[in-house]
Amino acid sequence: MKSSRIVLVLFVVVALAQLAVPTSQLWRYERTLRTGRAYKFRTRPVDPYDAFRGRYVALAFEEHEAPWEGDVSAKRGSTGYAVLGEDADGFAKVLRVVPVPPDSGDYLRVEKSYSSATNCVGFRFPFERFYMEERKAPEAERVYRESNRLGETKRNTYAVVRVRNGVGVIEDLFVGDKPIREAIRQP
Numbered sequence: 001m002k003s004s005r006i007v008l009v010l011f012v013v014v015a016l017a018q019l020a021v022p023t024s025q026l027w028r029y030e031r032t033l034r035t036g037r038a039y040k041f042r043t044r045p046v047d048p049y050d051a052f053r054g055r056y057v058a059l060a061f062e063e064h065e066a067p068w069e070g071d072v073s074a075k076r077g078s079t080g081y082a083v084l085g086e087d088a089d090g091f092a093k094v095l096r097v098v099p100v101p102p103d104s105g106d107y108l109r110v111e112k113s114y115s116s117a118t119n120c121v122g123f124r125f126p127f128e129r130f131y132m133e134e135r136k137a138p139e140a141e142r143v144y145r146e147s148n149r150l151g152e153t154k155r156n157t158y159a160v161v162r163v164r165n166g167v168g169v170i171e172d173l174f175v176g177d178k179p180i181r182e183a184i185r186q187p
Helices: 002-035 134-147
Strands: 037-044 056-058 065-067 079-086 092-098 107-115 120-124 129-131 157-164 167-175
Touching: 002 157, 002 167, 037 092, 037 167, 056 134, 065 092, 079 120, 092 107, 092 120, 107 167, 134 167
Parallel strands: none
Antiparallel strands: 037 157, 056 129, 065 120, 079 092, 079 107, 107 120, 157 167
16 A cells, blocks of 8 residues: 555656656746847858758858857867847847856857867857748748848848847747748738
């Protein structure tokens, strides 16, 4: 009797733990969307054969390299923190990448992808996909590709990302200063 009670208590504890982990992640992202500061990140062209997979648009960003202020021997794939600012046009700019979270200001946790001889690092943002309804996806893909071709950017394309405590969540994708959901409705 006592052992079955222990098993039941352990089962309940494990079940609650399994629910707590995804719930805390969802809460963190929702809180970031509600209270995080909005930054506009300019997008850049991606491989046209790989721009859309399933229900999301694959994104690449103009801001993908910045000065590294840390141990030069930091390896590819290591974590860094991109300190954010804004340029004269109000778009996000990565001022530098540091090895530990800064004490103040907005920053994003990023993954180091390469180092250059000029003490700069390439990095990947934790948000590279913009999810949409599946039936709207083909038209969104077409509009996004036409607006963001390599060397032929016709309209301003950018993602509005909410940032809070190193977490970034895409709020919307804009094409020609219109949300993509509106842009795909217009001829």
